[in-house]
Every structure is written in structure tokens, then in C-alpha cells.
Amino acid sequence: MLIVPKPVQHEPRPGAFVLDRETSLAADPALGQVAAWLRGELAPVTGGELLPGGSGTITLKLGDLPPEAYRLTVGATVEIVAGGPAGAFYGAQTFRQLLPAAAFRKAGGGPFEVPGAYVEDAPRFGWRGALLDVARHFMVKRDVLRFIDLLALHKLNVLHLHLTDDQGWRVEIRRYPRLTEAGSWRKESQTGWDGPMDGRPHGGYYTQDDIREIVAYAAARHVTVVPEIDLPGHTQAAIAAYPELGNLDAPLEVRTTWGVGHNVVNVEDSTIKFFQDVLDEVLELFPSPYIVLGGDECRKDQWRASPAAQRRIAELGLRDEEELQSWFIHQFDAYLTARGRRLVGWDEILEGGLAPGAVVASWRGELGAVTAARRGHDVINCSNTSLYLDYRQGPGEEEPVPFGTVLALEDVYNFEPVPADLRGEPAAARVLGAQCCLWTELIDSARHADYMAFPRLSAFSETVWSPPERDLADFRRRLAAHLPRLEAIGVEYRHEEGPLPWQTRPGVPGRPEDPERWQAKLDAWTSNLRR
């Protein structure tokens, strides 16, 4: 059975099902939204309406299973029994993959015959995520919706939307309109990592109605949209819009270059209040139980030079600027906790003490994941060396804008979400799952995003959904059947042999990393986690 991600268990069954215009679809009332979604996917394929009651019935039922688990039986009819709507949705996704790839086209085909089969399936991890950085390069709403469909196809259930950064603020906040009026546009962008300026304005943002639409669209596909408002670093766009948030007297522009910036917000009460006001609107827009407040790559030089920040350190009796960052993040942890949400931060939030309920998104290798889990924090493994989809996919010069160390398809496939150092320890249970990250400094179009994300995201889906055993040859065999599905959808994935001529971007400077030098840098950078 050529399903991606690989189901827990499956076997052939006698008989076959024929999907055609006469096919009908009946569902338990609690599964009505899943039925409506499946009808929407299959009606253009069959040319029929898939109303309840005709022949060739597909049925969706609730059964005594965990919420995300399902059993799929294909014979003369199709039956999906699920613990809840999510399980029924995943059963329906598996059923779609039993059809020929042509069934992923939005135009008639068939009738299609599906050989008899029985599948029992459930996910290994609860957090099966992908980060999309819409701050560095804005991605229009229709492309975000399409990305959500692609996550759902792979049974991923978290879209971490990186909404704010130095280079752009992408979510409308009614109370502070300049965040998008001024903060969502930059006058130009650096070409590649450190090339010349391109001289073209770049920007865009989601209105609150856009966000509500994205969140609802995702929810109907069992994807939770987890917003990130990055603090206290990565905030130059916000400071450009509201200079009183910064540490300097001189005004700033929305940033046009890449790399870790120096401009971070100040630690005034008014700044904390400002971002709590922002969060009031963010919480209204995003029902997610988790809210990401960044915490990564916050340079401390402006706080060192700021009399106000130094006064704050003295007043609070803090040891240093690391503890000041902890204190700052704690202000928001208490705020979120009081509203029934949980703070997620990148692993730097471990430096200088961390609020007890906070969740750590570990990205600088895996040390953060190990440290956080041992200290009793829930962890999402986002290891850059295994899951950063902006990293180049091959060693060649022709890789478009080569960045980072080489992260090949098989590297992602072989990734194990529970770090080796935690295996066998009770703390391993703290690993909620894993998340691949599509950062977009060097990815300026949905086409390039397709090239970077696929098929590595398909491999990633197995690491979080499927049982832990790996069989690369088996994966490649299933992937060979999966790529035509992606083609039918219109995904411009990377071919095994490398980029097609129009996928290269000759002359655009990247930032490839030597793996040993990179590991040494990571080790040095995370050394304070070893204390």
C-alpha cells in the first residue's frame, strides 16, 4: 500500500470499490464537517454529488478509538470508523491516497477502482508541525490555504505561522494600526544572503478577516494555526512602526537585510502593556492553546547600553541581561496562563530561568530539547540540523540560493523526534512531537517554497506520524507513488536529480555552511545550556 505517511498496519482484502458519479457518502452527524470536506474533494473528481443514500456508499462512523485514530475498510463499500472527527479526516486522506493520482486533480476522471484493503492507523505524536515564515517574505492568503491542504494531506496538524520579524509585521492589530500600515512594508530586500539591494518594495499582511478565514480553513482540516509574535528580539518592524518600543532615539526602518539584528524592544511597562494589548487581539483570532512568543536570538547590546534596562535589572535584583530576558518573557507567560493558553518559546528561553508551564521549541540542535525535557518542560523538536527546510538539499552550486548545511531527503526521513540522549528516560514523554521549519529569508515565492518543502515535508510526516522503524527503500517506493499526487495538485517539488533549470537561481548569493564549522558554532552557542 503506497501511503505517505506510512500507516501503522494494513492488509489487502477481497473485492474492490468503484468510485464514480453514483458514489454516495453518509456520515455520523458528528462527522458532518469531514463529510463536507471529502465531498468537496471528491465531487470534482467523480462529477457526482456524493449525497447520502445512493449506491457505492462511503460511510464515516464514530467508534471506540482515540480521537485521531481510524480504521478503514475497502470492499464493495468503504467504511471509515474513527475515534473523532480528526481520525475520520485522516481515514479519508488515506482513502484518497488509495485512488490513482488523477483523483487529486480538480476535474473529472474515473471511474476509479480501489482494491480491497483494511487499514488501522493512529499518529505517533500529537504535535506534527510545520513552521511557515511569512514575515521575511509574505505569502499571500491563497498560498497559505494551499499549504494547509498540503499539511493535511500529510496528516500534519500544526501550522506555526511566524507572523512578525525585523523584516515585516503581517497581522492586522486594530489597536495599533501602524504595525501593518508601516511595519508590513520594507523599501527593498537584500538579494540572497548578502548581495546587493533589489530596490523593490516588499510587503503584505493578513487582515483580521483573512486570519479568521485561515484559522477556520485549517480547523476544517484538523490543523491548528499556532501564531508567533516574536519577542523581544526580531522586532525591528514593530519598532519602525512605534519607535517608543525601541531602545534608541533615532527612528528605524523596517529591516531590509538578513541575519540576527541588534534592534530589540525595551523593557518598559508601556512596552509590556503594548504587547499584551497585541496579544488580546491575537488570542481572539487564534483559538490555539499554544502561543509562540519567540525568545530567540535576542542580542543584548542595546539593553547593556540602556540606562532604563540597567535600572530594571537593578530594581529587580537580576544578575544580567539573560535574566532580564527571562523576566520579560515571564510577564507574558503569566498573562497567557491567566487566559488559559500556554507559552511556547525557542530554546533560548531556557537561558536565565523559564516559567514552569512554558513549552520549548528546540531548534539549535537537540540540546535544548534534552535540557528542557529533563527540567520538566514539554518540548517540540525543531532541530535545525534535521528539520530546517530552508537548508539546501544537495551540495551542488545549482541548488537555488544554497543555505545552511546539506539536509537531504533521507536525512529528514531518518530523523527521530525523541533525541538519543533522552531515550529510555521518563523525560522522553515530554517530547510532544516535532516540527519542520520553512524560513524564508532566501525564499521569495510560493514556487521556491514548494521546491524547498517537497518532498522533504513528505519524509518529515513519517517521522511524526508513523511507527519509529525506518525503511528508506520502502519509503522511496511509496514516495514514487506519492510524487504524482503532488504533481496532480501542482506542487513544484525537488526532483531526485536536483533542480530543474528554472528552479536554479544562478548568481543569487546563499550562505552554505561547512558541517563541522556549523556544529562547532552550535556547540559554542548552546554551551550555557550545559551549565
Ligand code: ACM
Ligand atoms: C530560529 O531559527 N531563530 C528559531
